[in-house]
Amino acid sequence: MPEKEKLRLDKYLWSIRLFKTRAEATDACGKGKVKYNGDAAKASKSVSVGDEYEVKTELKRWRIKVTELLDHRVQYALAINYYIDITPAEEIERLQFQSASFNTGKRQSKIGRPTKKQRRELDDFME
Numbered sequence: 001m002p003e004k005e006k007l008r009l010d011k012y013l014w015s016i017r018l019f020k021t022r023a024e025a026t027d028a029c030g031k032g033k034v035k036y037n038g039d040a041a042k043a044s045k046s047v048s049v050g051d052e053y054e055v056k057t058e059l060k061r062w063r064i065k066v067t068e069l070l071d072h073r074v075q076y077a078l079a080i081n082y083y084i085d086i087t088p089a090e091e092i093e094r095l096q097f098q099s100a101s102f103n104t105g106k107r108q109s110k111i112g113r114p115t116k117k118q119r120r121e122l123d124d125f126m127e
Contacts, residue, residue, distance in 0.1 A: 008045070009043055009045040013025040013029075015070045015079065016080075016083050018057060029045075033057075034053060035053065050066060051066045052066075063088065064084065064085060064087075065083060066083055067083055069082070
């Protein structure tokens with residue numbers, strides 16, 4: 001695979017699958033959610049091997065180190081070879097705690113329309 005000298009940050013973040021679309025990666029850069037050496041990084045910044053980035057996505061706050069450049073999207077099993085995840089342990093623990101305690105897979109009570117089962121129970125109660 002030929003390695004390019006210049007690769008945009010938004011394209012790299014999209015290709016290693018931190019963002020679903022390149023537009024999302026560009027927006028994250030524009031909103032200051034991607035940092036390089038503590039400063040907000042622009043989407044057009046050139047990525048180099050050895051760079052470390054702090055990336056805040058919806059689910060996780062990543063810290064990654066670039067090991068190779070990747071300019072096109074590949075499957076996840078291959079994409080993880082192009083960076084090293086150096087996310088601090090406390091962030092990983094926070095994610096595990098959050099997913100274990102808050103996401104039960106059920107609809108939150110008293111929010112939205114009643115389910116079919118709840119409507120039947122209401123109808124039976126009202127009769």
